[in-house]
Amino acid sequence: MSATEGEASVPARGIADDRVLPATRWVAIAIVPFLVVAAFLLFAFPERTGELFAWAIDPPLSAYLLASAYTGGIWFFVRVAAARRWHHVAHGFPAVVVFAGALLVATLLHLDRFSQNLSFAVWMTLYATTPFAVAALGIVQRRRDPGVPDERDVEIPRPVRFGLAAVGLAALALGAALFCAPAAAIDLWAWPLTPLTAQVTGAVLSLTGVVNAGLLWDSRWSAFRTLFQAQLLSLVAIAVSLIAGRDALLWDGPATPAFVGLVAVALLGYGAFALWCESRMRRAAPLRG
Template identity: 80%
Template sequence: MAERPADDRVLPATRWVAVAIVPFLVVAAFLLFAFPERTGELFAWAIAVPMSAFLLASAYVGGIWFFVGVARARRWHHVTHGFPAVVVFAGALLVATLLHLDRFSQNLSFAVWMALYLTTPFVVAVLAVVQRPRDPRVPDAGDVVIPRRWRFGLAAIGAAALAFGALVFLAPEFAMTFWAWPLTPLTAQVTGAVLSLTGVVNAGLLWDARWSAFRTLFQAQLLSLVAIAVSLVARRDDLLWDRPMTLGFVVLVAGALLVYAVFTLRSEALARRAAASIPLA
């Protein structure tokens, strides 16, 4: 079998899958943000505490940015590190769904939810495998090399988020005793899935130093963090301030927002400087 060329091409199938996913994310984010008290009627299941709805919606906001980026990407390596994160996130939500089928509403939203999560983890995984050899593993012209201290620091932050998310997902009843707002076993596992995203994305920094490979992903993560921060303010009455985790979570979100903003703005400034230094043909 002939080897696939490392031409950095985004295949049409990959673009079309991204285009197909975006509308569902847009609708879900809108319903969760606009009607958190009516999730049992309008969404796939009744989410008792709006902050849990807002957290999931915040993840979808980042997903919208990412999949629009996939649809528009000129090169595969610009989005490659997001695909494993989508597989883990969507796979975790599928497992959570199958474990808690009795909690879901028998409506159109649930049918769409099941169709998406029964297919998305596997379709995205196949696309990632098929596309992977197309990454030539070279930087763009005028690309920026991410310094090792940033790469390992952000990877460590991601690893902590992934480990904590795994704990919340695997021990939801335990998470319910300390989390910053009231959870059910289902919303605890959804929360764990959301926390996994940054961990899987940031792991790619351990072997890939190209800013071009992370620009879209960090923009998406930054957008999600902004949405989470706004959600914490908007739904502050949902928070259990007598629990130490609550203040800790707020501080961690604020700190992550600052770190991600500084890193992203710094990298973008360096990339613009590098692009300006390329001589015109």
């Protein structure tokens, strides 16, 4: 019997009630409209980002990539607002802190690239507050996870967890390289980058790495179900973006086929994994209570 299953009959005590606090729900509700507007502007008007968004993004493929991250974020924060249990969304909070924090640092490093408009004021306000607010909520909520599975849940096998964590850590390492050495990435990436868009791309790649790191110590599918749904939405959006922005892809280097191939493999692999877990969960007997 696994450690997770062994804990299944242990009742939650004290503060470990798996409750999502009202403040957490309200912050999630407040974030969603910003993500919706940003994703819409980036997908619908990539050529007018200098006018309508916080800064001019070129080529549009970089705008699409950021919008793809926002697409997954919309699903995640909607689910946070509606979550019945804290552990269903807990592993997403560190990823949001790293992503938003990285974008704040990138903004401060490249203030001269940003438009002096309302969109930049909103952008600056959002990224100057979100990483700290989400981090504070994650810390306050942390002890509320009782560490037990749902009544009907699936334990993710260790080889699968470690394999997905390795994929995530590879994405995190690549994202860190793009963020810390953007000048080097400009010559090697799959489409043209500036130092700012290189760091933004690195921040986007960090999301998968931080989320998947949680698989190293948590085997509950219920703890990752929402997050993998969000990642799948982002991957679908990235795949569509690569098609829509294909004119910017630099096929004469190895990075482009490698990136396109990795997106295709990740989309198929994540989709198959999620369907497998859902199928097992539907067939599973209740684990507790």
